[in-house]
Amino acid sequence: MRFHKLTTTTLGLGYIPKGAGTAAAAVTCLAWCWVYPYLRHPQLSLIIATIVIMIVGTWSAGKVEVLWGKDNRRVVIDEVLGMCISLWFIPFGWPWILAAFVLFRFFDIAKPLFIRRMEYFPGGWGVMLDDVLAGIYANFVLQLFIFFQH
Numbered sequence: 001m002r003f004h005k006l007t008t009t010t011l012g013l014g015y016i017p018k019g020a021g022t023a024a025a026a027v028t029c030l031a032w033c034w035v036y037p038y039l040r041h042p043q044l045s046l047i048i049a050t051i052v053i054m055i056v057g058t059w060s061a062g063k064v065e066v067l068w069g070k071d072n073r074r075v076v077i078d079e080v081l082g083m084c085i086s087l088w089f090i091p092f093g094w095p096w097i098l099a100a101f102v103l104f105r106f107f108d109i110a111k112p113l114f115i116r117r118m119e120y121f122p123g124g125w126g127v128m129l130d131d132v133l134a135g136i137y138a139n140f141v142l143q144l145f146i147f148f149q150h
Contacts, residue, residue: 001067007060007077014074022105024076028083029097036092043089050084054128057081062124071119071127078131082108085135090142099145103138113137 009015013024032046039045057077068074086100107115108131115137118129 001063004060004063007056008064008075010076010080014076020073020076021079021108024079025083025101025105025108028080029087029101032084032087033094033097042092046084046087050081050088053077053081053084054132058124058128060124061127065123065127075127078128079108081128082131082135082138085132086138086142088139090139090146096142100138100142103141104135107134107137 006012010024010027013027014020016023035045036042057080061071061075061077064072064075083101083104086104087097090096090100107113111130111134113133115130115133118133119126121129
């Protein structure tokens with residue numbers, strides 16, 4: 001169970017009393033900035049990491065639900081997942097990463113456009129899928145902006 005607690009709290013970030021989800025999303029952005037220069041294929045690496053986070057995070061979120069209840073505030077691996085999706089195929093640079101962060105947090109907190117409905121899926125799926133959709137929406141807005149900018 002220790003593995004699942006470490007995974008779902010993103011190495012303990014979920015224990016922050018206020019703003020743990022925002023902290024997890026911010027740390028994801030910082031980690032992306034830190035590893036990006038060292039990656040030969042950064043976007044492919046991000047997609048692979050996202051898939052791994054989705055699989056392991058969903059599994060672990062389902063496991064800790066028994067201890068902590070449905071979508072407990074300590075579970076922040078879903079914010080990491082959504083933030084990763086928000087960063088897919090956007091230009092690397094602080095303005096873009098900050099825009100992805102702000103848009104993701106907006107969609108994750110406001111939960112418009114069917115995002116809240118994702119929470120009704122059972123187990124770890126309900127924890128993760130609302131953030132997947134929030135990340136997709138954030139990325140879609142950024143892709144539109146990139147498209148119309150050129």
